[in-house]
Amino acid sequence: MTQSLLNDRDLEFLLYEFLDTQALLQRPRYEEHSREVFDATIDTARTVAEKYFANHNAKGDANEPSFDGESVEQIPETKEAWDAFAKAGFLAAHYDFEDDGMQMPEIILRASMAIMTAANIATTGYPFLSIGAANLIQSFGSDEQRARFIPPMQQGRFAGTMALTEPGQGSALGDITTTARITEDGSYRLSGQKMFISGGDQSITENIVHMVLAKIEGAPVGVKGISLFICPKFLVKEDGTLGERNDVALAGLLHKMGYRNTTSTVLNFGENDGAVGYLVGEPHKGLHYMFQMMNEARIGVALGAAVLGYQGYLFSLEYARERPQGRLPSNRDPASKQVSIIQHADVRRMLLAQKAYSEGALAMCLYASALFEDSHTADTEEERRDATLLLDLITPMVKSWPSKYCLKANELAIQVLGGSGYIREYPVEQYYRDNRLNPIHEGTEAIHGLDVLGRKVAMNGGAGLKLFNEAVKASLGEAEHLPAVTEFTQPMLHGLDTLNGVTEALLGNLAHDPDTTLANATVYLDLFGRVLAGWIWLKQAVVAARALDNDGLSAADLNFYRGKLQATRYYFQWELPEIDAQASLLKRLDSVPLDMRDEWF
Amino acid sequence: MTQSLLNDRDLEFLLYEFLDTQALLQRPRYEEHSREVFDATIDTARTVAEKYFANHNAKGDANEPSFDGESVEQIPETKEAWDAFAKAGFLAAHYDFEDDGMQMPEIILRASMAIMTAANIATTGYPFLSIGAANLIQSFGSDEQRARFIPPMQQGRFAGTMALTEPGQGSALGDITTTARITEDGSYRLSGQKMFISGGDQSITENIVHMVLAKIEGAPVGVKGISLFICPKFLVKEDGTLGERNDVALAGLLHKMGYRNTTSTVLNFGENDGAVGYLVGEPHKGLHYMFQMMNEARIGVALGAAVLGYQGYLFSLEYARERPQGRLPSNRDPASKQVSIIQHADVRRMLLAQKAYSEGALAMCLYASALFEDSHTADTEEERRDATLLLDLITPMVKSWPSKYCLKANELAIQVLGGSGYIREYPVEQYYRDNRLNPIHEGTEAIHGLDVLGRKVAMNGGAGLKLFNEAVKASLGEAEHLPAVTEFTQPMLHGLDTLNGVTEALLGNLAHDPDTTLANATVYLDLFGRVLAGWIWLKQAVVAARALDNDGLSAADLNFYRGKLQATRYYFQWELPEIDAQASLLKRLDSVPLDMRDEWF
Structure with missing residues (x-):
């Protein structure tokens, strides 16, 4: 059985019938594009997905990253996938032309990302987080910070992370204890421990830019005292070359049930003299800034849940069509031919539920992406404001409904396969393990x-x-x-x-x-x-x-x-x-x- | 955090308040027993569970059995646990005194098994199946078959399996294609392939007794042509010593999402001259006989689901009590002390749901065991008949409700722990993976x-x-x-x-x-x-x-x-x-x- 990535007909339906993506071409930002450019972008994503991501989805699961105390060991396909992603331009595609981007609309990039995520959710974790980290610097950083960090992040030389969680607080960000002490040159020295940092260390890129939440000494208690810092693994000199190792150390890797090829790390900041960090924007506004990244990430997590559900649906559908077993209740002749299990009403129920969950979730995520697009590029101020208000309201459900029900879809995919669904020879058990993370991260x-x-x-x-x-x-x-x-x-x-x-x-x-x-x-x-x-x-x-x-x-x-x-x-x-x-x-x-x-x- | 096995107070409640286990002492079969004997049996189970089963639950998961083409490699703790189980008498405890048993009631043994299963569901798979296989021979075999196979199965020298499923039919047993050809000495030669046979090969016992469903040449089509055979891995001579290797070969191990220390096998019967098999009871009544084993196994699978749910509940409860995070919605003071997460209403909901599912499931399984007991030893014919009728009716729900909702309980246990629930440093993700099998085997x-x-x-x-x-x-x-x-x-x-x-x-x-x-x-x-x-x-x-x-x-x-x-x-x-x-x-x-x-x- 071959495994297809999503359903092209459905994706076309969602983009051009359910949503009116073509109408974006009327907006000034996209007037130089065409439907052909959009389609070519998605085709490129499909090619990269099939060649560089699908090839090691199972291998990355069976050979998770390891840490020998010095460096992180990963299967080489991970870096090849990252490089292919960067080379195809997806790290920069959403930037304006003047910022070395392709000025590509959100919805086309989300659809592209959906295809690559369907091929390998763990490996797409790296670019997914890097794009979000770079967006934070682009939105809230100084000109100098943008100049220093954005180009290498667009090119794929640097990756990025979001470093929020600490061992002691989990979701209660107001209680973080990582501190930042200002120095004479205006930079800060960070000290503290962060946990569950995805991509917090890896063997893919020459540098990693951590976007770190910390409290400046003397800051107000609670969420109103949180600031945002850029804290690179290696310091970056003015000419853009790498300087010395920053005081950020990998304390260890966490071993997950699924999503295994994404490293999950415990990071120690400032075990020695303090990790050099650069304040982004104003002090104490870090959580407000980080919410931009979190809201983007929430749609992204939901999209990951949706496509895992979708892959399980497609696989179990094909299995149900090919697998003969049993007869309908009305057929009492044991000598008659067995039917394909898709003929059994309960199997159809399980497939229909998966279709409702996964196609519904994908549609929901793309709708949210269209709102995101509208909030930035709709014609009138009023349209942009309304899109922002509506997206703000529905983001919790857009994050949660796909995460919950597409996990359920994966549970049903296993059930359609029966005993075969429980063994690692088939991909559905991995989808289920991978998807179990989605109702947890980016907010339970x-x-x-x-x-x-x-x-x-x-x-x-x-x-x-x-x-x-x-x-x-x-x-x-x-x-x-x-x-x-x-x-x-x-x-x-x-x-x-x-x-x-x-x-x-x-x-x-x-x-x-x-x-x-x-x-x-x-x-x-x-x-x-x-x-x-x-x-x-x-x-x-x-x-x-x-x-x-x-x-x-x-x-x-x-x-x-x-x-x-x-x-x-x-x-x-x-x-x-x-x-x-x-x-x-x-x-x-x-x-x-x-x-x-x-x-x- | 230490992990307790079930809740002693609840088990006592279920046995002696919810059920009236003490009243069994009035029945002739148990008149020589006492409450103290019952309690001592359960205490022994707890000791064996803690010492020989709990010790390698995680290790067996991380080091699953492997097959080098010659023999199965398993962690040595597996055999030590089997030996301790056998030495404590649990392979024979339910037999009458005259059959070298302890004449112990079903409910006490189910409770004992629950504790050992809570410690390690994968390793308890071996005795669980062996007891069922021996029961089939005891119920339907000839005196000669009983004499040859039951004592070594009681002593733990031989293990047993149930070999029903084939690659081509799954649940549709009427379509099995394994055939049995009669020979001059009255024994049969079996040919065919069986799949998903738990414990079908292992490195624990000197012999394995497969209880195999096959069709005698010329038998009616469908379920009415199925017969039951004893087919040992090694032939057994009249003096009880092992003879030559039977024509049963391990084709390979299947690699499961969980339950990993139970081998799941593909077995080839009769690749050469045919595997020697002995007909149990009458021809074509095999499915009827096998239903005894399946009905016992169904309560057993449900009990496994229940105790996995229960272990996740207890672990997440303890975690929720110890883990401080956040504040109640009514508390707007960020400088105030964090509360334990058990103070959050949604965490209590998740714990309460787990309690309702897991304690409810354990109670349901023990109630079904009491019905099983009544169907055999109640005072009057009418009581025995009624217990049989009621148990027959509710067995599908007794199998299915715990399997479905205790998996859900394990999903909630992960959610209570948040990110920590998703990593293998904590046991709840293994419970979830182990429990995913239970809605599949012994009937979806x-x-x-x-x-x-x-x-x-x-x-x-x-x-x-x-x-x-x-x-x-x-x-x-x-x-x-x-x-x-x-x-x-x-x-x-x-x-x-x-x-x-x-x-x-x-x-x-x-x-x-x-x-x-x-x-x-x-x-x-x-x-x-x-x-x-x-x-x-x-x-x-x-x-x-x-x-x-x-x-x-x-x-x-x-x-x-x-x-x-x-x-x-x-x-x-x-x-x-x-x-x-x-x-x-x-x-x-x-x-x-x-x-x-x-x-x-």
């Missing part, structure tokens, strides 16, 4: 639940939720006139009403009893995610229904669009109804977990 | 769904379901008079009514449209499992409520019983309500997956 569900219910829905007077309502109602307006999708309007409206009702009930209680109101925020996050995913499916169904109204569709297109409608049907009839039990629990401010006492466990 | 959810809805509920005129109704109503009758648990009576009754309503609606349609009726059998299985688990929790709550009515309880006991009540509350308010969406889907004979076409994917 608990963190995002608190973020959306405790902050986001009420922010700006609820402007984001109002925009979400308008967007869903616009889709409902379109659906009403399409007989093929009218069946979805009532459940979608019910979903939206349920979300609004629950939100209103909870927000009314938030100020005077935050502990009880936020106790079930994770359930709220899931409910909102289900409604958002319902809308994403409704939007796809509307496009499919319109397409099916055309004459002369090829058989392949007819099947494709009908599949979208059936997946939407599955979603609305099998997945969305669970919000009712959730809403009931949320509205009554259920306190069963909150009331549980430590000593009763 | 799809198989058990078809079994319960297509066969079991209607069997014997629905006698099993009637008994289940009576049992639940008896608990409801008890609960009505206990103020601490009356809140659970309405949801329990609703659950039972829902199950009955759905069952009636589906059975009415089964004969004329089996394909549509059984299309969602997996959902039916889950709904029934939820109702069964609800009842298991109600029964525990009733016991806890009665205990709390007593004066003079210790603080530890007060906390323990209150914890049981809160877990019941969690179960009824958070888990059971999902049956409503499932019932709606089942009653309308939803055909969304069934209608999905291959070409639409």
